[in-house]
Amino acid sequence: xxxxxxRIGVLLPDILGTYSDxxxxxxxxxxxxxxxxxxxxxxxxxxxxxPCSLDLYLLGGGEDDAQALAAADLHGxxxxxxxxxxGAVVFGVCAGLQVLGMTxxxxxxxxxxxxxxxxxxxxxxxxxxVGEIVVDVQPELTAQPLTGFENHLGRTLVGPGSWPLGxxxxxxxxxxxxEGAGTGRVLATYLHGPVLARNPALADRLLEWVLGTPPAPLxxxxxxxxxxxxxxxxxxxxxx
Ligand code: GLN
Numbered sequence: 223x224x225x226x227x228x229r230i231g232v233l234l235p236d237i238l239g240t241y242s243d244x245x246x247x248x249x250x251x252x253x254x255x256x257x258x259x260x261x262x263x264x265x266x267x268x269x270x271x272x273p274c275s276l277d278l279y280l281l282g283g284g285e286d287d288a289q290a291l292a293a294a295d296l297h298g299x300x301x302x303x304x305x306x307x308x309g310a311v312v313f314g315v316c317a318g319l320q321v322l323g324m325t326x327x328x329x330x331x332x333x334x335x336x337x338x339x340x341x342x343x344x345x346x347x348x349x350x351x352v353g354e355i356v357v358d359v360q361p362e363l364t365a366q367p368l369t370g371f372e373n374h375l376g377r378t379l380v381g382p383g384s385w386p387l388g389x390x391x392x393x394x395x396x397x398x399x400x401e402g403a404g405t406g407r408v409l410a411t412y413l414h415g416p417v418l419a420r421n422p423a424l425a426d427r428l429l430e431w432v433l434g435t436p437p438a439p440l441x442x443x444x445x446x447x448x449x450x451x452x453x454x455x456x457x458x459x460x461x462x
C-alpha cells in the first residue's frame with residue numbers, strides 16, 4: 223500500500239451495518255481506485271481498540287440494542303473522538319447518526335450518552351419511518367438531491383452546534399422536515415442504500431475533504447439511471 227493511501231475505517235460492522243451500509247466503504251475504495259489512488263479499509267469490531275490514525279470513519283445503522291452497545295463501546299475505545307480532533311472525516315448512517323449525537327433515547331425510555339460529535343438529540347417517534355426518501359441538500363454539499371431509503375423509529379433534533387444536511391422532499395428524515403446533521407467534517411444521515419452508492423456526489427465530497435482537492439469526475443451512467451428510477455419511485459407517494 224502506498225504511503226499516501228487513503229485509510230478508511232468501518233466501525234463495528236459486526237453490530238452496526240443494517241441494509242448493507244458497509245457498502246459505503248466499498249464505494250469509497252472503488253471510487254479512489256478508479257482514479258488511481260490507493261485505499262485501505264480497516265474494520266474495527268466490538269471490543270477492539272479504535273485506531274485514531276485513519277482518514278475517514280464510517281458508522282452504519284443498527285437495532286436499538288446494538289446501537290446502545292456501540293455507543294458504550296466507542297466511549298470505552300475513544301479512537302474516533304481523538305481522530306476528529308485532528309480533522310478526520312466521519313460519516314454515520316441512522317443508528318450511526320444517533321450515536322454520534324449528544325444523547326439518544328431507546329424505546330425502553332433509557333437515555334444513552336452519545337459521542338457528542340454532533341449537536342443532535344434523538345428520541346423515538348410515534349411510528350417507524352420506512353420507505354424511500356429524497357433530500358434537497360445544501361448546495362455546498364452536493365448539487366443534486368440525495369436519494370435513499372429509511373427505516374427508523376428515532377426522530378432527531380439538530381441543535382445550534384450542527385446544521386441539517388438539507389430538507390426532506392419525500393419521506394421523514396429527522397422528523398421536522400430536516401434531514402441528517404453535520405459539524406465540520408462529521409456528517410450523518412438517516413439514508414441507507416448504501417447511500418454513497420446511490421449518491422456518488424456525496425461520496426466524492428467526503429473524498430475531497432480527505433484529499434484536500436476535488437477528485438476527478440467519473441461517468442457512471444448506470445448510477446444515473448438508478449438515481450432517476452429511485453427519484454421517480456420516491457415521489458409516487460407514501461410507503462409506510
Ligand atoms: N434503532 C434506530 C431507530 O430505529 C436506528 C435504526 C437504523 O439504524 N436503521 O431509530
